[in-house]
Amino acid sequence: MLKVPDHQVAGHKAGKGKLGPLVDDSGCFYKPYQCDDRGSKEVAFYTSFSSNTKIPAHIRRFFPVFYGTKLVEASDGSGLSPHIVLQDLVSNRNNPSIMDIKIGARTWYPQASDDYIERCFQKDRETTTSLLGFRISGLQIYENKESGFWKPVKKLVQAFNVEDVRLVLRKFVSSNSPTDSNSVPDCSFAPSVYGGSSGILAQLLELKEWFEDQTIYNLNSCSVLMVYEKESLLKGTSPGAEIKLVDFAHVIEGTGIIDHNFLGGLCSLIKIISEILTGPDEHTNKACLQDMEKNSVIDNGTNK
DSSP: OBHHHHHSSOOOOOBBTOOEEEOOOTEEEEOOOOOHHHHHHHHHHHHHHHHTTTSSSSHTTTTOOOOEEEEEEESSSSSEEEEEEEEOOTTTTTSSSEEEEESOOOSSSSTSOOOHHHHHHHHHHHSSSSHEEEEEEEEEEEETTTTTTEEOOOOHHHHHHHEEEEEEHHHHSSSSSOOOOOTTOOOOOOOHHSOOOOOSHHHHHHHHHHHHOOOEEEEEEEEEEEEOOOHHHTTHHHHHOOEEEHHHHHHHHOOOOOOOHHHHHHHHHHHHHHHHHHHHOOOOOOHHHHHHHHHOOEOOSSSS
């Protein structure tokens, strides 16, 4: 039986007559096949990536498994519609903290229409994309059984400035409540989530090393998902921190050219996470905390 994902933090969402992704109980994620060239481009990428013997095994683990396409009942009630069938990245998790980060100082690709480029250019300038080389597209942070998830509304996330991004990346790995305007994020989970030989920073560095050489693809407007489970950490077990790359509707062939746009954004994210691990962030202050909380929304219970 197909259902709306419980833990989607960005992108088009199903429900109330709207077309969006669905999941099943077997660990599959059904993404609507976009009727313009974005759908065909994404399928072409997954098909190419899945069969390309030049992709190292240790890099493949950062990408969702591709199961092909399938006709299923669309979430908007329009009947059978083609969907891209992928691995559901959080199907084996109970209350995951998730952050979706769109990578690159430029989210458009050279072959796009002038209108599309203008729209992307405007959004890149209005967010941290141009300044940092990435922007946060959505997130949820699990607090506890009583409070559920902190999930700021889309409008607030889109308004994040550089200082907000630094702050949220600290909140993501802190034990104190992300909604408490009177406390500074303690980053107590950072060593276990961001740090260590298998933590998020190590994975990002592994990905960076590949992007420093690979010229097969240019990943325009793709995102890095960061995921971990706070409850596991509190029980003394591994938080299962991992990264996954998603959204490949604008990928183009690299034609022998290194993807400096993606690589630059990745390096910027790595730098900020490294700073969180090595010491206090001088950019964090109480005023910034209070400003962010004015428009935040708390989802009491599991995220829908």
